Amino acid sequence: MSGKTSLLSLRLIMTGLFLLMILLFVADLLLGSTHLAAGDVIKSLFGHGTPHGEIIVMQFRLPKALTAIIAGAAMSISGLLMQTLFRNPLAGPDVLGVSSGAGLGVALTVLTITPLFSFTQGSPLQDWSLILAAWAGAGAVMMIIMAVSARMRDIMTVLIVGLLLASAISAVVSLLQYFSNEAMLKTYVIWTMGNLGNMSYTQIRTLTAATLTGMVLAFVMIKPLNAMLMGETFSRTVGVNMKMTRIILLASASILAGSVTAFCGPLAFIGVAVPHITRIIFGTTDHRTLMPGVALSGAVILLISDMLSTLPGGGQIIPVNTVTSLIGIPVVLWIIIGRTGLGRKF
Amino acid sequence: MRLFITLFSSVLFLCSCGHGNRQADGRLDRTAASVYTASRFRIDDFQRFKRLTVIDPWQNSSGNELVYYLVPHNVLLPDSISESQVVRVPVRRIVCMSTTHTAMLRALDAEGIIVGVSGTGLVYDSLILDAVASGRIPDVGYESNLDKELIVSLKPDLLMAYGVGASSAEYLRKLTEMGVKVMYNADYLEEHPLARCEWIKVFGLLTGMEGKADSLFREVTAAYFSLADEVRTGVKERPDVLLGAPWEDVWYISPANSYIGRLISDAGGRYLFDDLTEQNSVPYAVEAVFRRATEADLWLNPGTAESLNDIAIADHRMTKLPVFESGGIWNNRNRMTSSGGNDYWEGAVVHPDLLLRDIVSILHPELLPGYRQLYYRRLQ
Numbered sequence: 001m002s003g004k005t006s007l008l009s010l011r012l013i014m015t016g017l018f019l020l021m022i023l024l025f026v027a028d029l030l031l032g033s034t035h036l037a038a039g040d041v042i043k044s045l046f047g048h049g050t051p052h053g054e055i056i057v058m059q060f061r062l063p064k065a066l067t068a069i070i071a072g073a074a075m076s077i078s079g080l081l082m083q084t085l086f087r088n089p090l091a092g093p094d095v096l097g098v099s100s101g102a103g104l105g106v107a108l109t110v111l112t113i114t115p116l117f118s119f120t121q122g123s124p125l126q127d128w129s130l131i132l133a134a135w136a137g138a139g140a141v142m143m144i145i146m147a148v149s150a151r152m153r154d155i156m157t158v159l160i161v162g163l164l165l166a167s168a169i170s171a172v173v174s175l176l177q178y179f180s181n182e183a184m185l186k187t188y189v190i191w192t193m194g195n196l197g198n199m200s201y202t203q204i205r206t207l208t209a210a211t212l213t214g215m216v217l218a219f220v221m222i223k224p225l226n227a228m229l230m231g232e233t234f235s236r237t238v239g240v241n242m243k244m245t246r247i248i249l250l251a252s253a254s255i256l257a258g259s260v261t262a263f264c265g266p267l268a269f270i271g272v273a274v275p276h277i278t279r280i281i282f283g284t285t286d287h288r289t290l291m292p293g294v295a296l297s298g299a300v301i302l303l304i305s306d307m308l309s310t311l312p313g314g315g316q317i318i319p320v321n322t323v324t325s326l327i328g329i330p331v332v333l334w335i336i337i338g339r340t341g342l343g344r345k346f
Numbered sequence: 347m348r349l350f351i352t353l354f355s356s357v358l359f360l361c362s363c364g365h366g367n368r369q370a371d372g373r374l375d376r377t378a379a380s381v382y383t384a385s386r387f388r389i390d391d392f393q394r395f396k397r398l399t400v401i402d403p404w405q406n407s408s409g410n411e412l413v414y415y416l417v418p419h420n421v422l423l424p425d426s427i428s429e430s431q432v433v434r435v436p437v438r439r440i441v442c443m444s445t446t447h448t449a450m451l452r453a454l455d456a457e458g459i460i461v462g463v464s465g466t467g468l469v470y471d472s473l474i475l476d477a478v479a480s481g482r483i484p485d486v487g488y489e490s491n492l493d494k495e496l497i498v499s500l501k502p503d504l505l506m507a508y509g510v511g512a513s514s515a516e517y518l519r520k521l522t523e524m525g526v527k528v529m530y531n532a533d534y535l536e537e538h539p540l541a542r543c544e545w546i547k548v549f550g551l552l553t554g555m556e557g558k559a560d561s562l563f564r565e566v567t568a569a570y571f572s573l574a575d576e577v578r579t580g581v582k583e584r585p586d587v588l589l590g591a592p593w594e595d596v597w598y599i600s601p602a603n604s605y606i607g608r609l610i611s612d613a614g615g616r617y618l619f620d621d622l623t624e625q626n627s628v629p630y631a632v633e634a635v636f637r638r639a640t641e642a643d644l645w646l647n648p649g650t651a652e653s654l655n656d657i658a659i660a661d662h663r664m665t666k667l668p669v670f671e672s673g674g675i676w677n678n679r680n681r682m683t684s685s686g687g688n689d690y691w692e693g694a695v696v697h698p699d700l701l702l703r704d705i706v707s708i709l710h711p712e713l714l715p716g717y718r719q720l721y722y723r724r725l726q
Contacts, residue, residue, distance in 0.1 A: 032631070032633050032634075033630075033631030033633045033634040034631075034633055034634045034637045052637065052640050055636070055663065055666050056633055056636065056637065059662075059663045059666070060632070060633040060636065060663065061633070064595075195594035195595040195596075196595065197594065197595040197631075197632060197633075198592070198594045198595065198632070198661055198663075200662055265594075309595075309631075310631060314634075315630045315631055315633075315634025315635070315637075315638075316628055316629060316630055316631070316634075317595070317596060317629055317630065317631040317634075318629070319595065319596060319629070320595065
């Protein structure tokens with residue numbers, strides 16, 4: 001598909017997407033689950049609102065909108081990296097069990113280690129221990145998938161291995177749950193529900209630092225990623241160090257998916273669906289365009305999902321994971337059945 | 347597919363129950379209905395035996411009725427009644443799936459017939475815990491992890507179950523096939539605390555202690571209403587009460603007509619979501635609840651929180667609520683075992699009068715000076 005869209009139109013689309021993200025960000029601040037006049041929201045942002053208005057804008061809406069942008073961008077880039085790395089259109093953090101791996105890391109930390117160090121509760125130390133555990137879990141699954149991909153070319157086989165890994169991990173997590181007490185269990189169950197809202201600014205800073213690290217690694221790898229699309233032999237001939245590239249991509253994708261999963265829980269289908277949506281929007285497979293494009297689209301889609309979650313009105317909500325699944329599943333189905341002809345194999 | 351199988355099998359299960367009911371209805375004459383407030387069961391007296399109808403025994407069920415005939419051991423079975431619907435009374439060996447069941451047997455001093463309990467870790471009562479410790483009452487597992495072989499080997503006359511959803515019917519059906527008599531108890535779905543307590547009448551019939559169950563229920567009802575009347579006449583201002591706790595982005599809100607909603611209203615409070623009249627809890631955005639919660643004078647049942655700090659850790663924004671600053675937060679975890687057994691979900695079900703007294707003393711301390719709460723504790 002590359003080459004079909006001119007540079008000018010790519011830039012126009014990118015600018016449009018960026019403006020859309022800003023617009024949705026503002027809309028997300030204005031339209032919460034309760035009614036707050038636009039003037040009050042703006043006053044609150046500058047510290048001149050009513051006391052409760054300020055709490056609602058500064059402690060509820062702003063952190064949530066910021067998290068939606070960071071998490072949407074990070075999960076989508078992670079998905080893009082995985083799809084190119086594994087040469088698999090269905091790769092994505094949640095689909096291949098990488099989120100589950102991160103979840104196992106979190107479960108081990110929450111259900112076994114944290115109770116021993118209860119003084120860390122609510123401190124940045126605890127946040128970082130969660131993040132590191134999630135990275136390790138995500139990285140471990142990613143390495144298994146990589147080993148399998150090297151042997152099995154069939155993307156469905158890799159997908160099945162991912163599903164098996166996810167089930168194996170959930171079995172281990174159930175076992176852990178069996179031996180943990182009520183309060184620890186509750187902490188873990190809440191985490192699995194996925195959320196964007198309950199983040200302190202310290203946590204947002206931590207998440208930003210962690211995901212920025214992953215994103216920098218990803219952006220550095222744009223050229224090798226493009227070479228990889230042409231196949232491994234081609235990559236070697238243009239001087240790409242495949243081993244190094246794989247390690248960095250693996251680290252980057254694990255850091256991105258792991259960090260978001262540690263804080264927001266397993267966000268469903270964003271990672272696998274957004275890269276495809278972005279490829280359609282831009283009509284290219286060039287990572288120079290896709291990388292920023294995927295980040296913007298991911299942010300836009302998660303902001304939309306967040307707003308859709310308040311649709312029932314009157315303060316009632318739909319969990320954000322439900323919304324992202326409703327958006328993501330049709331995309332995945334479309335990939336399986338329609339576009340790539342994978343369906344014909346069966 | 348699994349959902350379909352589950353639904354299909356429950357429909358089959360229910361059809362078979364309904365069929366027997368119609369058959370019996372045609373030939374027997376109904377003489378008395380003796381249920382006072384409970385909406386999920388009905389008792390019909392046929393002189394030589396009783397018919398118990400359990401109505402909509404799980405959430406979102408409508409139009410489902412399960413019929414059981416409680417027939418004394420020495421009475422011959424009328425031809426019109428199928429053996430599968432008969433429970434011989436008094437029951438001598440029972441397996442209880444919920445602590446509300448054990449609490450009711452305990453209140454009747456009939457805990458001796460309990461031969462198995464689901465989730466012994468959640469039991470509060472010390473007598474039953476002693477029996478568990480001595481090995482007399484084994485843990486039969488829970489939900490899909492039920493130890494069916496153990497249950498069969500216990501040779502219970504009855505297994506008292508509850509259904510969370512229609513899917514519960516699936517594993518209970520398996521037990522029925524293995525020859526275990528299963529009865530659904532819908533006490534947890536009763537909206538009024540007294541209605542929930544009234545299920546003790548079912549246990550009275552099962553154990554042959556009808557009179558004791560009736561008088562216990564009468565006493566509790568009288569005590570409950572006398573206190574509720576006192577509140578109605580003595581209270582001028584109704585404090586606003588917030589309930590529950592946030593689960594990250596979501597706060598599940600109990601409707602006003604729920605168990606605890608009724609208690610707050612009868613205790614002279616105004617529930618912050620008294621306009622919500624759904625059947626089940628409704629997920630709300632924490633932001634929306636926070637907004638209303640700024641009005642709250644008191645906050646009850648904040649999840650598993652044991653201290654103000656627990657709440658601050660779970661959601662730091664809650665520390666900005668006036669009710670947090672004034673310290674008007676009470677949990678229902680005053681009587682707990684270390685493994686998670688909570689008398690609020692056990693003994694209090696048989697004593698809604700005492701529960702009401704607790705809540706009145708929190709909402710209107712002036713009415714009960716010097717009172718020390720039984721189930722509730724103020725968070726520090």
